[in-house]
């Protein structure tokens with residue numbers, strides 16, 4: 001283990017979600033005790049304001065200055081810590097130099113990105129380096145994709161216990177959720193939609209459900225895709241496309257690949273939103289699908305994109321209020337079926353808004369797991385997923401400290 005001043009550095013501590021994360025880490029771990037952590041960002045002044053806003057307990061919180069575009073400053077950051085958790089986004093714009101430096105210096109890393117095209121690019125460019133240096137890189141440690149990735153992991157572990165075999169077919173349905181969007185998330189969506197709108201090769205690449213799996217991975221099954229309203233007899237309700245499914249399904253498939261097809265060679269996984277029963281459910285499903293399609297179209301066309309950015313979406317540093325975060329929640333239902341027809345139903349819930357209150361707690365525990373639980377032996381360097389690297393240990397942490405529940409129904 002490399003000898004450093006810190007176990008963990010939060011890079012992007014002054015971002016909307018970074019501030020929530022710092023408050024959470026302070027509450028969970030204090031400063032300089034079980035977890036030696038520091039806050040980092042590009043502005044000393046903003047970092048000092050953050051420390052002040054965190055109160056007296058944070059008086060001794062170390063602050064470090066680094067710029068996402070300055071490799072030398074990122075190298076200094078990496079020399080001082082074993083793990084970096086980054087909330088500097090959009091990651092596709094600012095994230096690559098830090099991945100490069102972490103991969104070459106053997107520094108473990110986790111983040112909140114859900115930008116599949118960027119993750120794929122990072123794997124292609126830096127996986128060999130990370131393998132050699134021992135750096136474990138774990139993307140998608142927020143709402144996308146921890147509940148989906150660990151929800152499937154939990155269901156499959158239970159299937160093995162009960163049936164002695166995994167479920168070949170798993171579906172996840174979002175039963176309910178409440179929350180909001182921050183400026184950083186809105187900017188990330190717009191960067192991606194803009195890039196994809198003018199790049200057919202990129203659209204083709206991200207349409208591949210196995211786009212994050214190794215190139216030589218040869219899956220046997222055709223994956224489900226829910227692009228419009230549809231009746232789901234397994235849940236007795238109408239369903240509509242789920243905005244995060246294009247990220248979550250790719251991460252779940254990568255987990256299966258990294259876990260040596262522990263979910264099966266013919267494993268299929270799909271996600272959607274439950275819209276309700278009867279005619280009301282049908283109309284609601286059609287409304288959700290049309291709303292999502294309309295948003296994507298508006299974001300892809302320059303004049304309407306300008307109007308969305310100027311009048312509708314939150315600006316940099318803005319996001320849901322503490323009250324909205326407290327009142328937020330999510331409730332996700334999983335149904336698994338083995339090749340022999342045995343069924344298992346599982347529920348995953350969170351007690352804060354998915355994107356911020358809950359994501360910050362998931363990211364904090366993923367980072368703590370990386371810093372305190374998963375040693376390098378048996379967990380070599382490379383690009384991991386939350387389920388493949390943390391598995392059971394993170395489920396325990398999330399249930400004990402992050403307001404998540406994993407239950408068999």
Ligand SMILES: NC(=O)c1ccc[n+]([C@@H]2O[C@H](COP(=O)([O-])OP(=O)(O)OC[C@H]3O[C@@H](n4cnc5c(N)ncnc54)[C@H](OP(=O)(O)O)[C@@H]3O)[C@@H](O)[C@H]2O)c1
Nearest residue numbers: 014015016017042068089112142143144182184185188317
């Ligand atoms: N997957 C999920 O579930 C999930 C949930 C929430 C957020 N996210 C993602 O997390 C990211 C952050 O979101 P947010 O709303 O918190 O963003 P935000 O408030 O807009 O913050 C962006 C941060 O990036 C920092 N930054 C920009 N350029 C930099 C540079 N050159 N060097 C160092 N720092 C730099 C900014 O620093 P200053 O403070 O100095 O301006 C700011 O702290 C976004 O990519 C978002 O999509 C994902």
